[in-house]
Amino acid sequence: MALATLLIALRASALGQWIVDDAAITFAYARSVDEGLGPVQQPGADPVEGYSNPSWLALLLVGRRLGLFDHGSLLGVSDLVLYPKALALLCTAGVLACVAVAARAVLPGRAWAVTLLTGGVLALNLSYVAWSFSGLENPLYALTAAATGALLVRAAVRGTLLRPAVAASAGALALLAALTRPDGAVFAAAYPLTVLLFLRADGIARAARAVALSSATFALPYAAFLLWRRATFGLWVPNTAVAKAQQAPGLAQLADAGELLTYGGWALALIGAACAGRALARPGAPRRGLVALLVPLALTLLAYGVLGRDWIALYRFATPVWVLAATALALATCTVWHAEHPRARALIGCSLAGALLLSAAGQAAQNHRFVHRPTLSMCFVAERYGHTFNAYAAYLGLRDATVALPDLGGTLLTSRLRVVDVAGLTDRRVADAYAAGDTAALRHYVLNEVRPELLHVHAAWTRKSGLTMPRLTAAGYVPLYREDTGGDFVRAGAVRDPARITALRERVRPALDDMIAQMRPSGCGPTLRAGQGVPR
DSSP states (O other): OOOHHHHHHHHHHGTTTTTBEEEEEEEHHHHHHHTSSSSSSSSSOOOOOOOSSSHHHHHHHHHTTTTTTSSOTTEEEHHHHHHHHHHHHHHHHHHHHHHHHHHHHHHHGGGHHHHHHHHHHHOOOOOHHHHHHHSSSSHHHHHHHHHHHHHHHHHHHHHHSSSSSHHHHHHHHHHHHHHGGGGGGGGGGGHHHHHHOOOOOGHHHHHHHHHHHHHHHHHHHHHHHHHHHHHHSSSSHHHHHHTTTTOOOOHHHGGHHHHHHHHHHHHHHHHHHHHHHHTTSOOHHHHHHHHHHHHHHHHHHHHHHHHHOOOOSSSSGGHHHHHHHHHHHHHHHHHHHHHSSSSHHHEEEHHHHHHHHHHHHHHHHHHHHHHSOOBHHHHIIIIIIIIIIHHHHHTOOOOOOOOEOOOOOHHHHHHSSEEEETSSSSSHHHHHHHTOHHHHHHHIIIIIIIIIEEEEOOHHHHHHHOOOOOHHHHHHHHEEEEEEEEEEEEEEGOSOOOHHHHHHHHHHHHHHHHHHHOOOOSSSSSSTTOOOOOOO
């Protein structure tokens, strides 16, 4: 287990101190809650559930309260980076411990091989590694998936599936998954479906009681949480779900899960399917264990299809799929290998090695692009928007100013300005406009009601929000820095000395040109605090 964890940690080290900016939104909420401000994005803001991972938020709160998170640095590295990555490493070790538990139930003498192979497959998969160490909730979600799989496999093999402790544990794990990501609620179906697959005619009444216990363990606390959410935020779902305007999935959208096979490697999938078929054809512990494991795997694939394609690279919603699929592959392969004669074992080993090489080759180009230009980082956003707009406001003499922009995490951690989220994740009015497809309402809210002194849009957000250059000009905004179809803008009427706008344009262009070309910050320092950034 230690070696498998080390392999994954070494792969994660290629990403350095990268933390995705979306993760920093939850960091900002953790800061506000811990400082007694409630679930708000920054002091003075209205309560809006701009996060969708309350259990991960709780872990960040524990770290902040203990002085391990959002307090400083260790060896020059910010604890905003170290703490979530340390949590990710602990969760990764937990995932592999769960794999070992499942493997010992099925193949007691080969558990080490199953665990090592699972760890190797996961280390090879940059999608799993990158998003587990991104600062988001993915590692905790992966751990709940692995724990659910291990619980069901062990209970199915030992014949203890209907015990109250197993039923309650399955419900509790489903609850944790649902509080880690909204789609984690699918795990509530894992135990009932597994019980149904192993149901015997003489055990229907006992099975019904066990399913009822599991369902109650999940449903009662989750219902209480939903009531709290409704009372606190006025919604049954997180505001992030409203902003993303999630629609009912069609068949084509559900088929998007097939992209995971392409990324993971068709050869590897075929070997896994062949070994699983062979193992399922033989009565015994391996068949019972694999059947139990395939239930949560199927549910996570369904959830991935329902969520639909994400704009962020490398399949960030697929983390639990990778964990359960790698475990199933390792368990099935080792089961068949253990039962075969030496020549067949050699064939299985060579085929698996070849499939792993093909998988690595198939992922290489996509992985290379991600490692050298990962998804927007917290530090880049802190410097590009938080520090920069603080400097704009100071130089232009804007007091108690508001900035509207779509890149939020690092901005919230560093901005001394009131922040309005053009992406809608933390702004109820903007989210409602996106959900209704009413960009006119969005523009009216931003330009006529909020009337921010400073504003930024770029690329897709210019089109999505309708905050185009002509509309901004008509509303009295002038550019400070042009970027693609958008850029940084100031409301000219808010600046007393127009000459300072012209001077500021000349001052910021060289530095911003270089920063944007590299998409890497010069370094956001050991801490991120509101008010950072000085006039350049």
